[in-house]
Amino acid sequence: MSVRSVPRYRELKDGIIARIATGELKPRDRVPSENELAGTHGVSRMTANRALRELHAEGYVERIAGRGTFVADLRAASHVLEVRNIAEEIAHRGHRHSARVLELARRPADAEVARALAVRPGSEVFRALVVHAENDVPLQLEDRHVAACFAPGFLEQDYTVTTPSAYLSAVAPLARAEQVVRAELPDPSVRQHLHMPEGEPCLVVVRRTFARGRPVSYGRLHHPGSRFELAGRYTPPGAGRGGRQRKATQP
Amino acid sequence: MSVRSVPRYRELKDGIIARIATGELKPRDRVPSENELAGTHGVSRMTANRALRELHAEGYVERIAGRGTFVADLRAASHVLEVRNIAEEIAHRGHRHSARVLELARRPADAEVARALAVRPGSEVFRALVVHAENDVPLQLEDRHVAACFAPGFLEQDYTVTTPSAYLSAVAPLARAEQVVRAELPDPSVRQHLHMPEGEPCLVVVRRTFARGRPVSYGRLHHPGSRFELAGRYTPPGAGRGGRQRKATQP
DNA sequence: CCCGGCAGGTTGTATATACAACTGGCGCCA
């Protein structure tokens, strides 16, 4: 008997999200039915139901009674109101995520990084520089610094299959995040990594995350202005029900 | 036996949301436990569990195993991307806000505006074009279109002393807002109004507000990239165990 | 007095079962 730390409905969800992220499941593709999932994974139908129902609530899939479950169509924009990693974001839009690691090393902190992570300048921190692509088109240059003591295994991860954010949130529960959004002209190196023409602006998100009251990571995320935008939705409390409106199937 | 058009778990959810909306349940108050709800409403514990679980996923309540369910604390839920009234924003920084009205008129809707406001192309809408300045330095060019039927007095306001957003939120209770943020190079006219050097990018916020289920206003807000940025903070619900952070909607 | 353990309440998960409502296709019948 193995100890199960993660619940089975969560395993099912993560598995389907991964299949969307890798492109194995594309928008409008059919997702296995509840009974199929129950059979292949050895769980009850109710557990499969919960996994698919939550994926629906989170916008990954569309469900039609009597027909089946399908990968949701691409969405126009991402949600800035949610702290999620770029791979999930791309999967959420029904596209394929891939990543290229440009650097993954131990480095002394410069002044800006040291201030952001609340360490002494020159002390060693981990740094990852990764280009994330959506259907092979670069969409984000992630320049992330991590306080060494909080994530000892940070340098041993393969960031083509996971993402720094995913590893960090697995290692240390996210307690708080701060972010700043601005428009900038990119450095030549950034422009090159993102395949941007000269003169095109970047949408830059600078994000700092905290766990146990201390800064854990500091990320500068550059996005090509022509291919990326942030969207948010706001509903005052008490106005209608949350969640996404689906096409009403009943009168 | 009466026909039940709405499922019971949803009745439970709506009942609790209503009790929060009326103030009968305040933040940090205890919500009845699953067993209590099951008993008082004559449903099984699993049905009560689903209602509370979904309320948690939607951010209404906080759940702690072994302790109970509590109304979520709104303090923690602050906008990650808060587009506040520009006058308040400037006042908050201790600076002086001033505005110059470039246009305030009735106009036929072009295709983009008509689509955004869900009116027929060519039908008349109100338009305001205002430059907002901080200590006389231009900080925002507000290009706003308003559906005529919702704000009959829109053209009679003096937007050097109030702002279009302030007037709209006073006239029609905000039911929903959508916003998109992107980085763009400005048109020459925009650049001139904002006193921007050539080549400097803009941070553009496109915002649409809804009341009574219909679009009310559509605003395009251009800001000089070198002088403006959006900042936000985020605290996930249930900062203990790596929870599923869900949609974050807040005041 | 302090501390450990236990009892009871609460949430979290998993399962088996049941029925309703809806969809799509197949086959039967006029």
Place this chain on the structure above:
DNA sequence: TGGCGCCAGTTGTATATACAACCTGCCGGG
């Protein structure tokens, strides 16, 4: 041929049950 109805598959809901993990307060032993 055309239409109708049935059936298999799918999702949606509701329930009873079971066990695990967790928290709090209480009580008793040291």
